[in-house]
Amino acid sequence: MGKTVRIGDTVFYKLELSKPGAKRILVEPVKPLEKHLAYSLAVFVVLASAAAAVWGCYDPSNASSIEVVLNKPGLDYDLAVLDGMDNVARTGGAYVYRSHYSGDIVVAVGLQPIVLGRDAPRYLSVRVEAAEKGVGGEELRNALAQELEWLASIGVVKGLTQGDVEAVREAARPGLAGWNDRLIYHEGGWHPYSQVFQEIEGAALVKMAGCSWSYDPSQVPLEPPPKGQATTTSEAGPSMDGAVVLASLALGLAAALLVGVAIRRI
Numbered sequence: 694m695g696k697t698v699r700i701g702d703t704v705f706y707k708l709e710l711s712k713p714g715a716k717r718i719l720v721e722p723v724k725p726l727e728k729h730l731a732y733s734l735a736v737f738v739v740l741a742s743a744a745a746a747v748w749g750c751y752d753p754s755n756a757s758s759i760e761v762v763l764n765k766p767g768l769d770y771d772l773a774v775l776d777g778m779d780n781v782a783r784t785g786g787a788y789v790y791r792s793h794y795s796g797d798i799v800v801a802v803g804l805q806p807i808v809l810g811r812d813a814p815r816y817l818s819v820r821v822e823a824a825e826k827g828v829g830g831e832e833l834r835n836a837l838a839q840e841l842e843w844l845a846s847i848g849v850v851k852g853l854t855q856g857d858v859e860a861v862r863e864a865a866r867p868g869l870a871g872w873n874d875r876l877i878y879h880e881g882g883w884h885p886y887s888q889v890f891q892e893i894e895g896a897a898l899v900k901m902a903g904c905s906w907s908y909d910p911s912q913v914p915l916e917p918p919p920k921g922q923a924t925t926t927s928e929a930g931p932s933m934d935g936a937v938v939l940a941s942l943a944l945g946l947a948a949a950l951l952v953g954v955a956i957r958r959i
């Protein structure tokens with residue numbers, strides 16, 4: 694690095710640049726305290742970077758949320774049931790409403806894939822998130838179980854048994870939310886995605902900012918949807934079409950009879 698030079702009470706390092714003809718430069722050394730702070734900051738940056746590489750999908754709201762993807766074989770869904778339902782809003786790409794268990798908990802219902810890819814199958818996902826401080830883990834677990842039961846009762850999710858609900862509740866805990874840590878069904882049970890993704894072909898952890906779900910709190914209704922309310926589902930479509938066909942046939946027969954009578958009179 695070169696020799697040291699003292700000027701007054703300050704010691705300088707004399708740097709000689711490798712470029713021919715370059716002038717010598719005097720640089721004041723880092724003082725002990727500043728050196729310690731700089732070293733601590735460097736260590737913090739390295740640790741933070743390492744943590745970001747592992748938990749790149751971390752979102753602070755996940756710590757007070759639980760999320761489950763209902764990818765168990767045999768389950769089906771019909772999100773159209775929630776269209777037009779009282780106290781259910783669309784925001785952040787999902788249906789959101791106040792939990793029937795507590796007004797301090799927001800519920801989000803949407804679709805999620807298990808693996809990355811544009812054509813990857815999507816499954817119904819349900820997330821419960823504390824909208825206010827003081828909501829405990831047991832409350833979130835109870836809310837998730839109650840919302841799963843309600844969604845099954847109105848036909849949003851089909852094939853979900855009480856045993857499934859209890860199994861999800863048993864596996865659930867705050868912090869199991871977001872792409873990397875949401876609960877999914879795998880090999881007969883419900884597990885955090887980060888613990889089983891290596892066993893699933895095409896699955897991967899997401900290491901990027903802004904990968905978690907967010908919503909506009911002002912758009913969440915203040916009251917939960919009525920427990921017994923359900924709109925007409927897509928399965929009712931064929932019966933409605935059948936009624937139209939029957940009405941058309943009746944009109945056609947009536948017209949044919951009138952034409953027949955008119956012909957006989959000629």
